[in-house]
Amino acid sequence: MKVLEMKGLTKKFGDFIAVDNVTLTVAEGEIFGFLGPNGAGKSTSIHMISGLLRSTFGQINILGKDIVKHRKFAKMNIGIVPQDLAIYEDLTVYENVKFFAGLYGLRGSRLKEQVAEALEFVGLSDKHNSYPINFSGGMKRRLNIACAIAHRPKLLIMDEPTVGIDPQTRNYILDSIKKLNKMGSTIIYTSHYMEEVEEICTRIAIVDHGKVIVEGTKEQLQAVVTDKKDIWIEVKSNKNIRAQEIEKIKGVESIQIDERVIKIHSDMDINNLNQIIQYFLSNEIEIRSVEEKSSNLENVFLTLTGRNLRD
Amino acid sequence: MRNIIESRIILNKLLLLGYIAFSEIGSKSVQTSVIVLLLLLYFSINMTIPITKWELGKKSLVILSMVFIGVCFVFVDSFFIILLPINLYEYIVYYIRKKWIVLALTLLPVLFVTESDRLIYVLVSVFSFLVFVMEIQAMQRLENYEVQNDRMRIKIQKLQKQLHDNDEYIKQSKYTFQLEERNRLSQDIHDKIGHSMTSALIQMEAAKSLLVKDREKSNELLQNAINISKDGIEKIRVTLKDIKPATQQMGIQRIRLFLDDFTAKQGLQTSLLHKGDVEMISPLQWKVIYENIRESLTNTMKYANASVVSIEIHVLNRMLKVEVKDNGTGSSNMKKGIGISGMEERIASINGTIIVDGSNGFSVTMLFPLP
Numbered sequence: 201m202k203v204l205e206m207k208g209l210t211k212k213f214g215d216f217i218a219v220d221n222v223t224l225t226v227a228e229g230e231i232f233g234f235l236g237p238n239g240a241g242k243s244t245s246i247h248m249i250s251g252l253l254r255s256t257f258g259q260i261n262i263l264g265k266d267i268v269k270h271r272k273f274a275k276m277n278i279g280i281v282p283q284d285l286a287i288y289e290d291l292t293v294y295e296n297v298k299f300f301a302g303l304y305g306l307r308g309s310r311l312k313e314q315v316a317e318a319l320e321f322v323g324l325s326d327k328h329n330s331y332p333i334n335f336s337g338g339m340k341r342r343l344n345i346a347c348a349i350a351h352r353p354k355l356l357i358m359d360e361p362t363v364g365i366d367p368q369t370r371n372y373i374l375d376s377i378k379k380l381n382k383m384g385s386t387i388i389y390t391s392h393y394m395e396e397v398e399e400i401c402t403r404i405a406i407v408d409h410g411k412v413i414v415e416g417t418k419e420q421l422q423a424v425v426t427d428k429k430d431i432w433i434e435v436k437s438n439k440n441i442r443a444q445e446i447e448k449i450k451g452v453e454s455i456q457i458d459e460r461v462i463k464i465h466s467d468m469d470i471n472n473l474n475q476i477i478q479y480f481l482s483n484e485i486e487i488r489s490v491e492e493k494s495s496n497l498e499n500v501f502l503t504l505t506g507r508n509l510r511d
Numbered sequence: 512m513r514n515i516i517e518s519r520i521i522l523n524k525l526l527l528l529g530y531i532a533f534s535e536i537g538s539k540s541v542q543t544s545v546i547v548l549l550l551l552l553y554f555s556i557n558m559t560i561p562i563t564k565w566e567l568g569k570k571s572l573v574i575l576s577m578v579f580i581g582v583c584f585v586f587v588d589s590f591f592i593i594l595l596p597i598n599l600y601e602y603i604v605y606y607i608r609k610k611w612i613v614l615a616l617t618l619l620p621v622l623f624v625t626e627s628d629r630l631i632y633v634l635v636s637v638f639s640f641l642v643f644v645m646e647i648q649a650m651q652r653l654e655n656y657e658v659q660n661d662r663m664r665i666k667i668q669k670l671q672k673q674l675h676d677n678d679e680y681i682k683q684s685k686y687t688f689q690l691e692e693r694n695r696l697s698q699d700i701h702d703k704i705g706h707s708m709t710s711a712l713i714q715m716e717a718a719k720s721l722l723v724k725d726r727e728k729s730n731e732l733l734q735n736a737i738n739i740s741k742d743g744i745e746k747i748r749v750t751l752k753d754i755k756p757a758t759q760q761m762g763i764q765r766i767r768l769f770l771d772d773f774t775a776k777q778g779l780q781t782s783l784l785h786k787g788d789v790e791m792i793s794p795l796q797w798k799v800i801y802e803n804i805r806e807s808l809t810n811t812m813k814y815a816n817a818s819v820v821s822i823e824i825h826v827l828n829r830m831l832k833v834e835v836k837d838n839g840t841g842s843s844n845m846k847k848g849i850g851i852s853g854m855e856e857r858i859a860s861i862n863g864t865i866i867v868d869g870s871n872g873f874s875v876t877m878l879f880p881l882p
Contacts, residue, residue, distance in 0.1 A: 217847060409866050413878060414830070424829045503825075504832060504878060505866060 201228045202264065203355050203386040204249065209258035211244050211410075218244040220410035221258070226355075226388060226403075231381050233401030234390040235497060237509050241410035242390040243283060246359045249388075250280050263354060276304055279353035283360045285340050286347070287332055293319065293343055294328040301350035318350040321376065338369030345373070349380065356380060357388045362396060374400055392509050394497040404497070408505050422495050423468070425503045428453065429494040431464040431476065436486040438462065449475045460488075468494060517561045520597065523642050524557055527594055527635065535590060549583055553594065560601070573602045589625050596636035600643045610647075614640050699750050707743035711736045762797035763789065763824075766804060770822070777812055780819045787826030791881050799861055800824065800833050800877070803854045807835040807875045810850050815839030815873045826881070831863075833877040842869035851875075 204226040211219040219241040226232045234242045247253040249260055251267060251274060260267045267274040287296050297315045306314060319325045322342040332343055341361060349356060358377070362370045377400055381387055391397050397404055398418055405415040414424055435441070441462060443455045451470030456463040466472060473492070480487055501509050528550055535546045556576045563569050577598045583591035596617045603613050617636045624632045718732035763785060770781045792800070804822060811820055817839030825832040847855075851867055854875065858865045863879025 215847075409868060411864050411866060413864055413866065425827050427828045503827065504830070505868070505876060506834060506836070506874065507868070507870075 202226070203228050203230075203262070204232075204388070205259075205261040205264075206245070206249075207259045207261075209245065209248060209260065210256045211241075211248060211253065212256045218410055219248070219255075222407075222410070222412055224405060224412060224415065226386060228354075228386050229381070229384075230403050231377065231387045231389060231401045233397040233404040234388065234407055235392070235394060235397045235404055235501070235509070236407035237392055237501075237507070240407045242407060243359055244410075245407075246280075246357055246388070246390060250278060250357060251275065276351070277354045279348035279351065279356045281341075281345050281348045281356070281358040281361050283363065285344050287340060287343055289331065289333040292329050292331055293324055293346075296332065296343060297346045297350050300347040304351035306351055314350050314352065315346075318346040321349065321379075322346045323372070336366075336369075338365050338372075341365055341369065341373065345376070349385075354386060355388065356385045359390050360392070361389075362391065362393065370396075394501070394509055398497055406497070406501055406504070408501075408507075413504055414500070418497065421497060421500050425495055425500050427468050429466055429468045429492060431466060431473065432491045432493060433462045433464070433476070433480065434460055434488040434490075435462060435480070436460075436488060440483050440485055441480075446476065446479060449479065452476070519642060519646060520601070521558070521561065523597055523639060524594070527597070528554065531590060531593070535588065545587065549587060549591070553579060553583075557598075570602065570605065573598055577602070589628060592620065592624050592628065593632055593635040595620060596632075597639040597642075600639055604643065604647070610640075610644060613643075696750075703746045703750060704743050707739050707746065711739040711743065714739065762792060762794070762800070765797075766801055766822070769801070769805065773808055779808075779812065779817065781808075782819070782821045783824075784822070785824040785826075789824065789826055791826050792824075792831060793882075796831065796861055796879065799857045799863075799879075802857060803865075803875070803877055804833070804835055806850050806854050810875075811835075811837045811839065811873065815841070817872065829881055831877075831879050831881055834874060836872055836874040838872045841871060841873045 202225050204224075206222055206224045209219055209222045210217070222241075222245065234245070236242055244253065248255045249262075249267070251271060254268075262270075262274040262277055265273055288299070291299065294315065297318055298311065301311055301315055301318075316325070319328055322345050324339070324342055324346060327339075332340055335343065345358075345361070361373055365373070374396060377387055377389065389397065389401060401418070403415065403417055404421060406413045406421065414421055416424075438457050438459055441457055443457060446452055446455050446462075446464065449472050451467035451472045452464055453467065454465045456465075464476060473490070477487070477490065495503075498509055501507070532546070532550060536543055553576065556572060556579060560569055560572045560576070563572060577595065580591050580594050580598065584595075599617045600613065603616060614636075617640065618633065621629060621632055621636075714732045714736040718729040718736065721729040721732065763783075767783060770783055773779065774781050808820060811817055815837045817837035820835065820837045823832075823834045823836075825834070847867075851865075854877075855865050858877055858879065861879055863877055866874075866876045866878070868874045868876070
């Protein structure tokens with residue numbers, strides 16, 4: 201089922217085109233990543249999906265319904281973790297989550313139950329009577345997530361949720377996104393950190409200057425640029441290594457023998473790592489480390505646009 | 512120019528005329544009506560000079576004016592002599608080019624002038640002399656301009672002719688190449704295919720006539736004809752393949768030609784680089800690439816203030832990337848004009864996208880999927 205559909209979505213601010221004719225579909229169960237540099241139009245798209253901004257042209261459907269015609273329906277089914285924290289520092293943790301869940305129409309015992317569940321999920325149950333004013337950035341962010349998920353939205357949108365956060369909380373958040381996804385939420389995740397997007401997203405759209413350049417799985421995006429990989433094997437010494445023998449292994453295209461590192465250029469689709477290692481072992485060459493270098497999304501972006509994701 | 516000079520002389524004369532009128536009408540020695548009549552006569556003679564186109568007429572009018580002044584000087588009032596220098600200059604200038612001699616000559620009549628008018632006469636002749644020097648210089652400048660103008664006109668004509676000849680030459684050579692190509696083609700067809708077909712035909716006809724009498728022989732001949740025909744078809748295939756240039760060759764070549772032309776005409780340096788397997792690019796894609804490169808270069812010309820444009824055609828694994836980038840001023844806030852919209856439409860027609868970036872120089876990046 202299509203959880204989100206964008207058709208020809210465009211947003212202009214005067215002469216400036218922030219989002220330019222974007223057409224995308226997010227299916228149920230996906231963790232969909234928006235990857236692009238700052239100013240690529242990610243947040244503007246998110247604001248239009250969540251109804252904060254009206255699109256200049258185009259249409260957005262949530263669960264098959266137009267968000268302009270079915271505002272309430274759309275809002276009930278979306279949860280948003282905004283880029284800038286949205287919590288009240290003079291309310292307790294519990295009150296914060298209860299307030300946001302209440303906005304979505306939850307009442308009575310159901311409200312209590314789901315708020316408790318959300319707090320449990322982000323690991324803030326024991327803090328439910330504290331005021332978030334003294335919280336660390338990571339805790340505030342977790343509280344923010346709890347506010348967004350208490351009403352159990354079908355679609356959870358997270359706009360750069362790991363900006364300015366310690367690595368531990370970051371991992372915690374990435375894990376909880378995976379967990380939420382397993383529990384049935386469809387997730388849209390925007391970031392300009394390609395490592396995060398590579399780690400958690402099932403499908404990715406690379407955006408730049410308001411346009412979707414490419415979309416697909418991580419592997420599909422890598423394949424756009426090249427179908428080769430490099431395997432670097434660090435050895436104790438390069439004696440007894442014969443290039444011709446290794447080149448006979450299926451998929452190997454070329455080989456470069458340095459003093460300590462053997463660089464093998466090979467087809468990406470063929471899994472020949474075992475055979476290669478087998479060659480080293482049978483010739484009693486001591487391996488120190490093995491590293492497979494396939495092109496990452498940063499590289500894909502660089503190749504396609506000539507610019508870096510982060511300036 | 513000539514008009515300005517003439518009006519300068521007329522102004523000079525008018526000034527003197529006014530001066531005479533002013534000083535004579537005040538004095539009671541001569542009747543005012545006579546003065547007015549004489550002045551008007553002088554005026555009419557001298558106004559006829561610039562109107563006359565005919566050189567000799569001009570000269571005689573100048574002499575007439577001088578004689579008239581002489582008559583007035585002798586019979587009416589000596590004061591009329593101050594009108595003389597300017598007419599004198601007008602006349603002498605035809606014959607003597609040395610300025611100082613001219614001045615000396617005009618100062619000569621000062622000997623006949625009464626003592627009281629002498630100073631005025633000298634002043635007037637020096638003043639008129641200055642006006643004339645200015646006139647002569649202006650005339651020389653004018654002549655120079657005209658000479659220069661003529662030279663340039665001739666040069667332009669020559670260049671135009673050259674250009675025209677060049678165009679003609681290009682057309683001619685194009686036509687020659689076509690003829691040569693056609694010649695080669697018909698030669699090839701004649702040599703390789705014509706002979707095979709003829710011999711196949713002969714064998715088939717022989718087989719037909721032997722069909723009843725000698726079945727075996729006929730069979731053999733037919734087999735021969737079949738072999739020859741097969742061979743012929745293969746030759747046709749080879750010939751046609753030889754003739755048809757590879758698409759990528761045409762595509763790159765066309766862009767290269769355009770860039771050479773552009774560099775020559777606009778003085779902007781261009782470079783073209785291609786990476787990867789350009790044979791993957793379809794003719795339709797080449798068309799869009801060509802048109803969009805042209806559009807981008809036009810934009811660069813118009814807005815970028817750049818000196819170098821580099822073009823890169825990069826065939827990636829599943830995608831084709833064409834980047835046109837200049838080293839100009841770029842722009843952080845661009846409007847999407849007709850040019851960019853046009854490029855966008857063309858790209859969209861082959862399922863591609865275009866990114867326009869002005870952050871570091873100006874770059875247009877086209878991306879489209881490869882089959």
